[in-house]
Each structure stands twice: as structure tokens, then as C-alpha cells.
Amino acid sequence: MRGGVALGGGAGPGADDLRALGSEQGEIQLSPSLLHLYIGLCLITSRSRRRVKYFKMRNIDVCLSSEGTEVILATSSDEKHPPENIIDGNPETFWTTTGMFPQEFIICFHKHVRIERLLIQSYFVRTLRIEKSTSEEPDDFEQWIERDLVHTEGQLQNEEIMARDGHATYLRFIIVSAFDHFASVHSVSAEGIAVSNLS
Amino acid sequence: MVKLAAKCILAGDPSVGKTALAQIFRSDGAHFQKNYTLTTGVDLVVKTVPVPDTGDSVELFILDSAGKELFSEMLDKLWESPNVLCLVYDVTNEQSFTNCSKWLEKARSQIPGATLPGVLVGNKTDLASRRVVESAQTRAWALGQGLECFETSVVSISACAVAKSGADLGWKRFFT
Numbered sequence: 001m002r003g004g005v006a007l008g009g010g011a012g013p014g015a016d017d018l019r020a021l022g023s024e025q026g027e028i029q030l031s032p033s034l035l036h037l038y039i040g041l042c043l044i045t046s047r048s049r050r051r052v053k054y055f056k057m058r059n060i061d062v063c064l065s066s067e068g069t070e071v072i073l074a075t076s077s078d079e080k081h082p083p084e085n086i087i088d089g090n091p092e093t094f095w096t097t098t099g100m101f102p103q104e105f106i107i108c109f110h111k112h113v114r115i116e117r118l119l120i121q122s123y124f125v126r127t128l129r130i131e132k133s134t135s136e137e138p139d140d141f142e143q144w145i146e147r148d149l150v151h152t153e154g155q156l157q158n159e160e161i162m163a164r165d166g167h168a169t170y171l172r173f174i175i176v177s178a179f180d181h182f183a184s185v186h187s188v189s190a191e192g193i194a195v196s197n198l199s
Numbered sequence: 200m201v202k203l204a205a206k207c208i209l210a211g212d213p214s215v216g217k218t219a220l221a222q223i224f225r226s227d228g229a230h231f232q233k234n235y236t237l238t239t240g241v242d243l244v245v246k247t248v249p250v251p252d253t254g255d256s257v258e259l260f261i262l263d264s265a266g267k268e269l270f271s272e273m274l275d276k277l278w279e280s281p282n283v284l285c286l287v288y289d290v291t292n293e294q295s296f297t298n299c300s301k302w303l304e305k306a307r308s309q310i311p312g313a314t315l316p317g318v319l320v321g322n323k324t325d326l327a328s329r330r331v332v333e334s335a336q337t338r339a340w341a342l343g344q345g346l347e348c349f350e351t352s353v354v355s356i357s358a359c360a361v362a363k364s365g366a367d368l369g370w371k372r373f374f375t
Contacts, residue, residue: 078201099204100260101280151312180313181205181282 062113063171063190064089071095072138072170074105086185091121091156094186097175104174106138107188115166115192118145120159120173124183125149127176128159132168136198141172151179156186166192200254202247207259208278209244210302211287212295213266216322218242219353220287221263231354238265241277261285271305278309284317288337290350291329296321296337303344318347325352 063069065087074083076098083105085093097103112134120128127148131141144165149157171190175183209217214235221244222230244261262281264274284306288295299319307315319341321332334350341348 080201098201099257099282100206177280 059116059191059193061089061189062109062115062192062194063087063107063188067194068110070108070110072106072108075103081184086188089187089189091186094123094184096184097178097182099181101178101183102174102176103183104172105185107171107173108138109169109171109194111197112167112169112195113190113192114195115163115168115190117191118159118161118163119187119189119191120161121156121186121188122149122159122184123156123186124151124178124180125157125175125185126151126178126183129174129176130161131172131174132166133170133172134167135169138170138172141170144171163192166190167195169198201256203250203255203257205257205259205282206280207261207283207285208281208306209261209263209285209287210306211266212289212292212298212302213237215266215287215289215292215295216353217266217287218263220320220322220351221261223353224261237267238263240265240270240273274305275309278306281306281309281315284315284346285320286317286346287320287322288332289323290321290332291323291326293331296332299340300344303346314345316345318349319344321348321350323352324350325354 061067065084066089069087071083071086074095076096078096078098081094081096083095086095086105087107095105118130122128128146129143130145132144133139133141145161145163147159147161149159151157171188173185173188175185209221211217218236218238219232221242222232225244225246242263244263245258246261247256247258249256262277264270264278284303286299286302286306288299290296303317306317309315319337321334321337324330334348337350338348
């Protein structure tokens with residue numbers, strides 16, 4: 001999630017710039033005598049517009065509920081720790097398994113995305129298998145990534161995965177085994193771009 | 200309100216009454232099988248039990264396992280990643296109690312690094328005249344191994360209820 005936070009922060013300044021510009025423009029309208037300044041600002045405005053365009057092309061965390069992503073299946077249900085906690089952008093909240101393995105959850109992006117990097121924060125997960133689908137329905141999953149995680153005592157597991165061929169509409173995370181009787185997933189962030197909407 | 204799931208290994212020497220205990224537990228004391236059945240591999244008994252004083256429940260997947268040495272290798276696969284253990288011995292059979300440490304070791308080797316909470320159940324207490332295993336010695340051993348200790352007779356249901364509630368208690372402690 002650290003990557004996700006950084007990204008969110010990255011997108012923030014762009015929006016702040018725009019807002020700042022908006023207010024400056026307001027001031028200019030109030031003092032029309034500074035026309036030369038206004039013209040100068042026009043250049044800045046157009047430049048920042050280009051920058052906004054550039055931002056849209058850059059990687060964002062496509063695995064956030066605020067981006068329209070949903071968890072459409074989870075094999076464990078504890079109302080105190082619902083699966084939505086995985087994609088709320090907050091590593092403090094988590095989804096927990098409620099006993100026995102394997103356990104899984106499926107993430108739906110509601111669009112085609114291309115993922116370049118995955119960041120998974122979890123606890124007690126031993127073997128993690130990730131499958132992906134490019135279908136419009138959550139089927140035809142193909143094996144994508146499998147990792148054996150390291151047991152971290154007293155702190156979250158931070159698993160960073162550089163993805164190859166990251167085209168997906170759905171991701172399926174299977175916790176094959178764990179280091180304890182229960183495991184938790186605190187956040188999954190996926191850096192990438194939205195390629196297209198589902199037809 | 201959470202529905203938890205736990206894989207429970209039911210283990211012990213042959214003919215100590217594992218299957219009878221599992222069936223009595225499944226049917227809440229209504230079904231006592233009078234004939235001996237040899238369990239091959241494992242029989243799966245699934246039962247949901249409420250965790251006392253909470254709205255939660257545990258779906259127990261009880262692996263009623265074969266006691267015969269012949270099936271031992273098979274059990275290694277089936278026992279993969281257990282959550283709780285129920286060891287059974289026969290109070291009229293000294294060997295069945297001594298072998299408990301073997302069963303315990305075998306079960307614990309399935310999850311190295313994690314703890315495996317469990318209960319030790321002495322069965323057939325109705326055969327008081329043939330009793331050879333004393334409560335004191337089993338209690339001491341169970342304590343040393345971190346197991347909770349119970350005695351019961353599957354043929355007498357009231358004692359079984361005690362074992363059951365005791366077992367619930369053990370599981371409750373594990374899950375809370």
C-alpha cells in the first residue's frame with residue numbers, strides 16, 4: 001500500500017495545481033489591469049493541462065474501491081473484517097480468513113487494466129497463487145503468479161511483484177497455505193493503467 | 200457472528216472408540232453404533248457447534264482417522280494442516296495410552312511452527328473393573344503436553360455430554 005499512497009499523493013499535487021490556478025485566475029478577473037500577467041498565466045494553464053494529460057497516462061493504483069474496483073467473492077466472511085478492506089487503500093483494515101485453507105478472493109476491476117506492479121500486504125500467508133482473467137465474466141482464469149512468502153513476526157508481509165503480461169479484468173488470489181491457523185490480507189494495490197472499459 | 204471452520208484430527212489406537220465417539224458427537228448422543236467398524240483412511244464428520252457465550256460458531260471437520268498402522272502413510276496426506284486434535288485412548292488398554300505420544304507427535308509434525316491445541320479423551324470408563332490406566336497419570340501427561348484431559352464412556356451418554364462440552368471449551372479457548 002505504500003506504493004499506492006505514494007501514487008495517490010502523486011495525483012494529488014496535479015489537482016492542487018489546477019485548483020491553485022483556478023483561484024489565481026479568479027484574482028486576475030478581479031484586477032483586469034494585470035492583463036500581461038493573465039497572458040503569462042495562460043501559458044502556465046496550458047502547460048499544466050498537458051501535465052494533467054500526462055498524469056492520466058501514468059500508472060495509478062487500479063485496485064482501489066475508489067477506482068470502481070470490487071471484491072466479488074471471498075471464501076471467508078467475518079463482518080468485522082469484510083473483504084472490502086483489501087481495496088480500501090488503508091493497510092490498517094484487513095480481511096481475515098476464518099479457518100482452514102485454501103482460501104480465496106476475486107477482485108473485479110470492471111474494466112480492462114494492464115498491471116505492471118503488484119503490492120500485497122498480508123500476515124501469516126505462506127503460499128499465494130494469483131490467477132487472472134481477461135474475460136468479461138469471472139471465468140477462464142489462468143495461472144499467473146505463485147509466491148512463497150516469508151514469515152514476518154509482528155509486522156506485515158510486504159510482497160512486491162513486478163508483473164509480466166498484466167492484462168486483466170479479474171484477479172483471483174488463492175491463499176494455498178499459511179503459517180498459522182488464520183491469515184489476513186491488509187491491502188492489494190496494483191499499479192497500472194486502465195486500458196478500456198468493458199463493452 | 201462469524202462461522203469459523205476447523206479441521207479436527209481424531210486419532211488414537213485401533214478400537215479405542217474413535218468412530219463411536221465421532222458418531223455420538225455428530226448425533227448429539229442419539230446414535231451409538233453397537234458393531235465395530237474398521238475405519239480405513241479417514242471418515243469425515245462435519246458438525247457445526249456454537250462457541251459458548253458468543254454468537255459465533257465453528258464448523259468442525261472431524262477426520263475420524265484409522266488407528267491401524269496399515270493406513271498410517273495415508274494419514275500423512277489427509278491430515279495436512281490441522282487446526283485441533285482429539286486424541287482417544289482406552290482406559291482398559293495401557294498400550295493405547297502410551298501410544299498417544301506417538302499420535303501426538305505425528306499430528307504435530309503436520310504443522311511445524313504453529314501450535315496444535317487438543318484434547319485427550321479416555322474412553323470406556325464404564326468398564327471400571329478392567330480399568331488399567333489411572334486418571335492421575337494421564338492428567339499429568341496431558342498437562343505436560345498442553346492438552347486438556349477428559350474421560351468418558353461412549354455407551355453412557357451423560358458422560359459423553361461432559362466430554363463434548365469440555366471439548367467445546369477447548370476449542371473456544373483456541374478461537375478466542
